[in-house]
Amino acid sequence: MTNHSANTFTIVIPALNEEEAIGSTITKCLEAREKIEQAANLDSIEIIVVSDGSTDRTAQIAQSFNDVNVVIFEKNRGYGAAIKEGFRHGTGSLVGFLDADGTCDPRYFADMCRTAIEDDANVVLGSRLGSDSKMPLVRRIGNRLYATMLGLLCGRAVTDIASGMRVIRRESLDLLYPLPDGLHFTPAMSSRALLNGLRVIEIPMRYEERVGISKLSVLHDGVRFLRAIIEGVLCYRPERIFLIGFTLCLLSSIVLGAYPIEFYWHNSRVEEWMVYRFVVCFFLGSAGLFSLSAAALVHRMKGLGPRRRDGDTFWTAALSKLFSGKRLAVLTGGAVVFSVVLLWPGIAQYINKGQVTLHWSRVIVGSFGLLLAFQAVVTGVLLEVLEIWEDHHEVPDHHTPQKG
Numbered sequence: 001m002t003n004h005s006a007n008t009f010t011i012v013i014p015a016l017n018e019e020e021a022i023g024s025t026i027t028k029c030l031e032a033r034e035k036i037e038q039a040a041n042l043d044s045i046e047i048i049v050v051s052d053g054s055t056d057r058t059a060q061i062a063q064s065f066n067d068v069n070v071v072i073f074e075k076n077r078g079y080g081a082a083i084k085e086g087f088r089h090g091t092g093s094l095v096g097f098l099d100a101d102g103t104c105d106p107r108y109f110a111d112m113c114r115t116a117i118e119d120d121a122n123v124v125l126g127s128r129l130g131s132d133s134k135m136p137l138v139r140r141i142g143n144r145l146y147a148t149m150l151g152l153l154c155g156r157a158v159t160d161i162a163s164g165m166r167v168i169r170r171e172s173l174d175l176l177y178p179l180p181d182g183l184h185f186t187p188a189m190s191s192r193a194l195l196n197g198l199r200v201i202e203i204p205m206r207y208e209e210r211v212g213i214s215k216l217s218v219l220h221d222g223v224r225f226l227r228a229i230i231e232g233v234l235c236y237r238p239e240r241i242f243l244i245g246f247t248l249c250l251l252s253s254i255v256l257g258a259y260p261i262e263f264y265w266h267n268s269r270v271e272e273w274m275v276y277r278f279v280v281c282f283f284l285g286s287a288g289l290f291s292l293s294a295a296a297l298v299h300r301m302k303g304l305g306p307r308r309r310d311g312d313t314f315w316t317a318a319l320s321k322l323f324s325g326k327r328l329a330v331l332t333g334g335a336v337v338f339s340v341v342l343l344w345p346g347i348a349q350y351i352n353k354g355q356v357t358l359h360w361s362r363v364i365v366g367s368f369g370l371l372l373a374f375q376a377v378v379t380g381v382l383l384e385v386l387e388i389w390e391d392h393h394e395v396p397d398h399h400t401p402q403k404g
Contacts, residue, residue: 008093009036009045009113009167012086014079015100019057022049025100026065032106040094040113048089049100050082058100080185087173095173099164103128108205112167115201122172122198125158125190126165128207146225150191153233153240158202161190162225165205172198184228191232239319242295249288253281270361278364285368293379296323300386323380332373339369 011029015022026049033045048069051059053076062070071085087095094113098104104126112124129143143160151157163186168176176192179185193200233241260274270278296319321327343366346358 007041007043008091009040009042009109010087010090010092010095011045011047011106011109012083012090012095012097013047013049013062013100014052014082014086014097015049015054015058015062016052016076016079016082017054017056017058018100019054019061021102022058022100023061023064025098025102025106026062026068029098029106030065030067032109035107036110036113039110040117042094042113046090046092048086050086052076052079052082078181078185079183080179080188081181083185084179084181087170093170094167095170096167097165098126103208104165105206105208108165108203109167111203112165115203116167116169119201120199121201122169122175123189123193123200124167125160125163125200125202126205127158127160127202128163128165128205129160142225146187146229149226150187150194150229153195153229153237153244156194156200158190158194158200160202161229162186163190180228182224184224187225188228188232191229192236195232195236239295239299242291242298243319245291246288246295249284249291253284253288256284257281270359275360275364278361282364282368286371289372289375292319293323293375295319296379297382297386300383323376323383328376328380332376335369335373335376339366339373342366342369 013022013025013029018025026047029047036042036045046069047067048071049059049062050071051062051073053073059070059072062068069089071082071089073082073085077085083097086097094116096109096112098106098109108126112126115121116124143162147157147159147161150161166186166189168189172193175196175198176189179188179192190200256277260270260277263274264270299320322331342362343358346356346363349358350356
């Protein structure tokens with residue numbers, strides 16, 4: 001078992017065919033060690049290079065340095081796999097990595113390690129998107145878009161979710177794993193850290209032009225980055241996606257329904273052409289209801305997923321109470337009474353005369369009220385089923401025969 005020393009730092013350098021830059025990157029790390037140790041009051045720093053199936057002289061160049069550990073993959077396993085293997089071989093209480101292509105200056109590790117220790121940060125990112133960054137424009141735009149998306153989904157934001165230079169407390173790795181093996185390792189880590197309530201701090205850093213040819217495909221890896229973010233949300237905060245869907249449906253319904261409501265208020269009737277707005281509002285309302293129900297259900301199932309660091313937010317706590325007890329009874333009872341009031345004249349007409357002349361607007365709105373009541377009851381029952389199942393699994397089985 002690897003002995004993880006206190007107050008030490010492991011630097012991992014993943015490298016795939018980086019013979020043009022690996023020597024310079026290692027040299028810079030060795031030269032920066034003293035500065036990093038003094039800034040963060042570290043006892044020692046180790047450097048691990050992981051050659052990820054390189055077919056050039058990357059591994060040989062790395063092995064020429066006496067004070068560097070080199071791990072060699074015979075076949076390419078992926079950027080993330082190389083970093084994770086370096087973490088596994090390392091002994092530091094802090095672990096970090098930087099790209100081997102010469103874009104990141106290891107001297108920034110000094111501020112990053114000090115921040116991790118003094119500010120008790122779980123993850124410290126080197127933000128490459130400053131005004132003096134030499135990152136290609138397309139990648140800068142992509143990073144900004146993904147950072148904005150992640151911020152909207154998790155309520156917390158960073159500027160550079162795919163930073164290739166960061167420091168992590170080793171004890172935090174269990175809260176971040178599993179992480180993918182490919183280039184989407186970094187956005188996956190960022191999304192998991194933010195969504196799981198870990199303390200993430202960014203440190204501005206200068207980003208240089210890389211040496212050699214980039215392995216990143218803007219289109220292919222961009223899609224993988226997006227998928228990593230979505231998977232992180234689905235893993236830790238799936239209810240937020242459904243709550244966003246509910247909010248969008250609700251706002252759209254209000255916008256579309258505002259004019260017919262105003263018109264009815266002043267004229268006590270609606271125009272025939274408004275039927276299209278009613279139908280669309282019915283659809284949006286139905287979709288919103290299903291989204292709200294799904295949010296409540298997946299929130300209730302959070303015990304089946306990975307351990308979360310933070311508790312419920314105001315909205316998730318309110319959501320968990322909406323479909324239970326008196327609130328559920330008031331919601332369903334109110335919806336049913338409202339619908340019956342709207343639909344009863346038509347029901348009475350059909351019973352007495354065998355035909356219905358009730359205006360279509362009352363039918364649509366009344367049907368929506370009944371759908372709301374039905375969906376609320378079904379959701380409440382499913383939540384109760386989940387609670388019963390959880391209680392059942394928590395009760396020990398005293399009837400299991402003991403082995404003697």
